Amino acid sequence: xxxxxxxxxxxxxxxxxxxxxxxxxxxxxxxxTITLLIVGIAFVLTTNVNNFTKNLEDTMTILVFVDTNATxxxxxTIKSKILEIKNIxxxxxxxxxxxxxxxxxxxxxxxxxxxYAILSNWKEEDNTLESEFVLTVKNIEELNETAESLKTxxxxxxxxxxxxxxxxxxxxxxxxxxxxxxxxxxxxxxxxFLICNTIRLTIFARRxxxxxxxxxxxxxxxxxxxxxxxxxxxxxxxxIIPIISVTWGYIYVYDKFEGYLFTNFIKxxxxxxxxxxxxxxxxxxxxxxxxxxxxTTVKKYLKI
Numbered sequence: 001x002x003x004x005x006x007x008x009x010x011x012x013x014x015x016x017x018x019x020x021x022x023x024x025x026x027x028x029x030x031x032x033t034i035t036l037l038i039v040g041i042a043f044v045l046t047t048n049v050n051n052f053t054k055n056l057e058d059t060m061t062i063l064v065f066v067d068t069n070a071t072x073x074x075x076x077t078i079k080s081k082i083l084e085i086k087n088i089x090x091x092x093x094x095x096x097x098x099x100x101x102x103x104x105x106x107x108x109x110x111x112x113x114x115x116y117a118i119l120s121n122w123k124e125e126d127n128t129l130e131s132e133f134v135l136t137v138k139n140i141e142e143l144n145e146t147a148e149s150l151k152t153x154x155x156x157x158x159x160x161x162x163x164x165x166x167x168x169x170x171x172x173x174x175x176x177x178x179x180x181x182x183x184x185x186x187x188x189x190x191x192x193f194l195i196c197n198t199i200r201l202t203i204f205a206r207r208x209x210x211x212x213x214x215x216x217x218x219x220x221x222x223x224x225x226x227x228x229x230x231x232x233x234x235x236x237x238x239x240i241i242p243i244i245s246v247t248w249g250y251i252y253v254y255d256k257f258e259g260y261l262f263t264n265f266i267k268x269x270x271x272x273x274x275x276x277x278x279x280x281x282x283x284x285x286x287x288x289x290x291x292x293x294x295x296t297t298v299k300k301y302l303k304i
Contacts, residue, residue: 013226018233024197025234031194032238032289035187036282040246042180043278048261049173051269056140064133064150065158068098074155079133081153087137087146094134098127105129130157141170188285191238192293200297227298228291235290239283246282247275 018025066078075095083090096104102119109116137146143161150159213223251271259268 011229013229017226017230028191028194028197028234029238031191032235032286033241035184035191035289036239036242036286037245038187039184039285040242040278040282042184043281044246044250045180046177047274047278048266048268049177052266053140053170053173055267058136060136060140060143060162062135062137062143062147062150063158063160064135064153064156065130065160066132067155067157068128068130070131070155075131078153078155082133082135082150085146085149087139087142089136089138092136095131096134097131098129099124101129101132102127188289191289194293196293196297224295224298227294231290231292231294232287233290235286235288236283238290239286243279243282246278250275250278 064078064082066075070078079093079095082088082093102122106116106119109119135150137143147159147161150156210223254268254271257268259270260266261268
């Protein structure tokens with residue numbers, strides 16, 4: 001019961017300190033709000049980039065065309081060589097012989113087209129199409145290296161994949177992730193600095209009270225607690241607007257673009273439970289930054 005009373009009293013003390021130093025508290029809250037708003041946007045961008053990359057890895061295929069004269073033993077050897085490549089998903093290898101490819105082409109073609117007329121009249125010995133292996137990769141960033149390894153396999157005539165996506169889009173997405181995290185780190189440092197200044201001035205205003213608490217034998221923990229709670233409140237209050245803005249904004253954009261960004265090629269992460277995760281991350285960062293700033297400031301003062 002005593003611990004609960006002390007905790008409740010410290011909450012009241014923290015709230016009074018926030019109102020007593022309102023201008024400084026507002027500065028810390030505003031800085032925290034701006035930081036977490038940018039953090040939220042960066043988190044949304046990074047998550048959707050990762051989601052796009054994952055979807056790309058799941059859908060991106062490599063077509064390995066095999067010599068038309070390859071025997072069954074040679075096809076088995078080719079598959080074994082493919083399985084030796086670590087970046088290939090071994091459980092998703094699909095083999096299509098030339099008759100299967102012919103039938104699939106007929107199904108996709110217009111029955112009145114010239115191509116349909118030619119293929120439909122082909123007998124097995126007339127079929128000059130190449131059989132193929134359809135592969136998916138584990139890491140799309142290693143797609144070029146994987147394709148080069150496939151080209152060295154005997155009886156493999158050609159390897160086709162979306163080289164433009166790998167060479168142009170993936171580096172851009174990686175750069176976006178790096179820049180956003182650098183910005184987040186810088187803003188968090190600024191927020192910690194402002195909260196430290198707020199708590200430092202609060203300590204200065206209450207220095208006599210703190211000295212009395214130390215003289216009567218209060219532990220450093222008891223002295224630190226109201227300031228740490230104050231930092232916690234500053235962080236939580238500063239996270240409210242970013243949570244509302246990012247959640248509402250993301251749901252609006254998702255509905256407006258029907259779940260796709262710029263093109264049907266880039267699918268956005270579903271709002272639920274994604275927005276809940278974003279909210280938890282923002283309130284978590286706000287709370288930790290606030291408490292950390294307060295704790296380090298009080299700790300330095302108590303060493304003096």
